[in-house]
Amino acid sequence: MSAAYATFGLAPAVRAGGVLANGAYQAHRDFLDFMVDGSPLLFQLSDLDAVSPLAADVPPAIFTAAVRGLLLQEEAPLRDGRHIIYGCPECEGLECGAVTAVIEPAGDDFVWRDFAWQTSEPVDLEWGGYHGIGPFLFEGGQYRGALAGLLDAEPAAERRRVLLIGPRVAALARLAAALRTTGVGAEITGDVSVVPAEELRTYGAVVFGVRVDACEKAAVRASFERAHADVAYVDGVAPVVPVLVAQIEQALDRGRARLHRLAGLVAAEGAADIEVTSTCRVRLTAYRLDRLSRTHVHEVYEGVLEPGIHRVPLDAKAARGETYLVARATDSVLVASPAR
Known part of the structure; x- marks a missing residue:
């Protein structure tokens, strides 16, 4: 030795x-x-x-x-x-x-x-x-x-709690159940103004449902600012629970002083560029909504990637219609939607 x-x-x-x-x-x-x-x-x-x-x-x-x-x-x-x-x-x-x-x-x-x-x-x-x-x-x-x-040392408290805001309680309840199963606390509210400031400071992210308008979002942000609560704001990109959970996981990890193996995901018509900083296994999954709002899942790629930027072609089924990509490594998850 x-x-x-x-x-x-x-x-x-x-x-x-x-x-x-x-x-x-x-x-x-x-x-x-x-x-x-x-x-x-x-x-x-x-x-x-x-x-x-x-x-x-x-x-x-x-x-x-x-x-x-x-x-x-x-x-x-x-x-x-x-x-x-x-x-x-x-x-x-x-x-x-x-x-x-x-x-x-x-x-x-x-x-x-x-x-x-x-x-x-x-x-x-x-x-x-x-x-x-x-x-x-x-x-x-x-x-x-x-x-x-x-x-x-006292263990540092991670703010692994999310506040879900929107009128579609049933949809938010399904999302909350999925988040809790993965280890993220989730609550639903329709009126942030009644939530005490000390409780607002326990959240790491706020998720807006698709029917929350700009005025409501501004009021929510103002409530968190008055409470001196620094949170990530997430606009739900898709009515697909796995995509929303991935998007929230990505938001909760923002600004952390961590090294990530999976560092970037950029989607363009016909391809996805995946950036990794260290050799790791990456799984790329496409979630596509058809005209009837049914979800179709396509496993686009899974394999070990060396450090660098890798281009992964998207076949016609993965890129057709309203599509969302989720790239996952063991230490991080990223979400993107192909530009059109």
């Missing part, structure tokens, strides 16, 4: 939630990712949908145990000194698969080595080992400083 140190840090990260094309729900997860030499360690695992043990929604006792484990203040949860570095975002079972590594002391420093994909014990390094990742030698003071601060 090289004696050169790798830098260690933590940074906010997200596993984007949403409603998938097949109707399945994907939970939103906020977590802290491990930054090694200034880059997210998860980015080295290009096709992995996973979160670290340092997730915002785990109970405090479990969060504390995870931190103490990484600091080697508690026994490793797996055999041979192995710790879970990334696990399933939907459950806590090892049987779903997890990235694990041996964490051990090196004098006053720490070493992470023998990274592997593990579904049971003991681990099979020949079959599941990540031979191109690590080992990493972390300077002890920097490593302890990044992790120990989590034991005393």
Whole structure:
């Protein structure tokens, strides 16, 4: 092993939630990712949908145990000194698969080595080992400083609540139910003026239904400004729940100090340009409304993309009529409509 140190840090990260094309729900997860030499360690695992043990929604006792484990203040949860570095975002079972590594002391420093994909014990390094990742030698003071601060810090509250505004309560109720399933709180109101200012400040986004006129929107914005509440405003682009959920997920993630693998989506007649910053799997789905307002779903593309801008052709079925595109990676989701 090289004696050169790798830098260690933590940074906010997200596993984007949403409603998938097949109707399945994907939970939103906020977590802290491990930054090694200034880059997210998860980015080295290009096709992995996973979160670290340092997730915002785990109970405090479990969060504390995870931190103490990484600091080697508690026994490793797996055999041979192995710790879970990334696990399933939907459950806590090892049987779903997890990235694990041996964490051990090196004098006053720490070493992470023998990274592997593990579904049971003991681990099979020949079959599941990540031979191109690590080992990493972390300077002890920097490593302890990044992790120990989590034991005393109050968790930052993410404003994962959305206020839905519009006269079509039944349609908004379906959207609210879908949002709650993905981990986003959602309430419906027809009159913001009666909502206390302290409650307005708990929302991260406001979603306007299609029948909310400009005057009503201006009044809502004024109410939030008086409450000193900084929120994202979303005009529902389509009466399609998966598209609206994706649009809201994108709005809630605005302005966050995060690195995203999926950085851009631009749709023009006949093609979509997808920009990625790090190798990752991207799924591009088209939702098309026909003349009877029926929704047709077309899976346009799914595959691993290298960093850069990639042009994906849209076939006639995907681009005909009123169409909305949703591009999804593990950490972000973007929505666009082909220009006409």
